Amino acid sequence: MKILVCITKAPDTTTKVAFSDNDTKLNEAGIQWIINPYDEWYSLVRALELKEAGVASAVHMITVGKADAEPVIRKALALGGDEAVRIDADSNDSFFVATQIANYAKTNGYDLVLTGKESIDYHNASTGAMVAELLDLPYITHATKLDISGGVATVNREIEGGEETNSCALPLVVSCQKGMAEARIPNMRGIMAARTKPLNVVAASADEALTSIISYEMPIQKQGVKMIDENNMDELVKLLHEEAKVI
Amino acid sequence: MILVFAEQNNGNFKKATFEAIHYASKIAQSAGTQVCAVVLGEAANLSLLGNYGAQKVIHITDARLNNLEAKAYSKAISNIATQENAQYIIFSNNNTSKAVAPRVAARLKAGLVVGATSLPNAEGVVKKSVFAGKAFAFVKMNSAVKVISLTPNSFGIEATEATAEVISQSIDFAANDFAVKVENVNKVTGIVPLGEAELVVSGGRGLKGPENWGILENLATELGATLACSRPVADSHWRPHHEHVGQTGGTIRPNLYIAVGISGAIQHLAGVNSSKTIVVINKDAEAPFFKAADYGVLGDAFEIVPRLTEAFKKYKASHA
Ligand SMILES: Cc1cc2nc3c(=O)[nH]c(=O)nc-3n(C[C@H](O)[C@H](O)[C@H](O)COP(=O)(O)OP(=O)(O)OC[C@H]3O[C@@H](n4cnc5c(N)ncnc54)[C@H](O)[C@@H]3O)c2cc1C
16 A cells, blocks of 8 residues: 655744845745645655554655755655655645645545645645545545554544544545544654655646745734733723724 | 525524625625526525525525535535526535535636635725735635635624525536545534634633643633634544544634633634634733733633623623
């Protein structure tokens, strides 16, 4: 059973975001790029566990990104996995990215495609679902547990207001979140091994982007906190009613 | 036509669904067209969706649609969108729409914006929150058909007495449209799901242990609020994981977020800083959360929270 893990880079959460060119471009100077946490902690680590358990025969990774995505994919390879491919294009539109991944997956044949539940930059949570649609495969989102036996996946997933246990025959696309696996830290051996693992760079197919970012805006700063005396909760309730109008 | 997916849950509808219908009706108004709501699975009283602005409801009664099956849902919604000549397809952003809306968009080659917080302008540009609430982006959908997934609590609801015409229809499903089998469902009933809650009471490590959650539960019950927590609280199994908010947990946008004994780390703020009003109760004047708060109370949560609950009780009695 072959697994394809989709990896994207994302700005570290503690990064301050800033924009340039009249607020039309993300200012990348000073951004610390990390592997999108949901891709790393949950989908990649679970794929590695399935390989260690002898359930999966190969774990491949794919990213759509320019050369600046390479350190991130090398770091992913240091955690484990056999090889990676980078589709050489900017990843600005979910449909474009999903099309690239779906094309690659179709040619190379995978039984399971894993994504994180969303990326922490644009929060589109769309790649997995679009890949599934383009490959005409079933799709399970927000998975917190994934086991495979006899070509059938058993998946726990978070649904609106609760949890569900699903089963589905492979091939399948799954988006992963917390609960799926525990975070790992690459060790020295992994880092050394990653240097020689194949990282193939493939040209992107000419597909259209269906969305584009026109500009950015910073949120309005809070007015500053109003401190309320701890013995005067009636005052707080009054302010919540009359000033904030939230109750 | 403006199409809106009206998600049923055991035959009922959530407030966020009404909000999505109302949002669709505003787009329809400026486009000079009408709203058609799509209901998948068994549900009743559908003409009432007209209260929120739908003129027409297309109901696919197939019982196999009672539970979410992303592939079948996407096929049904896409087929109806094509049949109705939809310009926009509107969803409310939640776990269901995240499984379905991108599939619909890919199927129809439609531009998709997930988590919109504004109406689209005439050029098809909408605003959405990005980088964990640190900024907004204005995103343009470049396609003829456009798909928008609306952030709950970002638009509001207006209701009238109007009713909608309900039409039952069937869809030609293939066997492999229902490949995912639901073995077991475990739904929490009776409380508003965190993602849609307007009032949230949240606790952190400052509460010292799960045995102390009673004061937060009392406050939440008094307010009709939903409970949330910081990550260490969920990691230590003091509270269930679905209550965890922040970068690695849920992202919420309630009208009121009351944070008790939470320091306000950037990863926590990532999930809650779009809340309309934030109240912070903390005994440390240096807690970073005060900088992100609208109202702050400095002191011991174990004394303040019961006082606040009493104050709400008094307020409710005087406004009854
Ligand atoms: C990659 C990454 C992702 C993360 N994701 C998340 C996430 O999604 N969500 C999240 O919450 N965290 C997340 N964290 C953790 C985050 O950095 C903080 O460690 C965490 O939010 C702290 O939780 P806390 O505020 O409950 O606890 P603490 O930081 O320990 O704060 C407890 C607070 O309670 C106050 N307090 C103590 N006693 C009382 C009292 N009697 N009355 C009033 N106040 C009192 C203290 O003054 C203190 O401010 C993440 C961290 C990393 C590195």
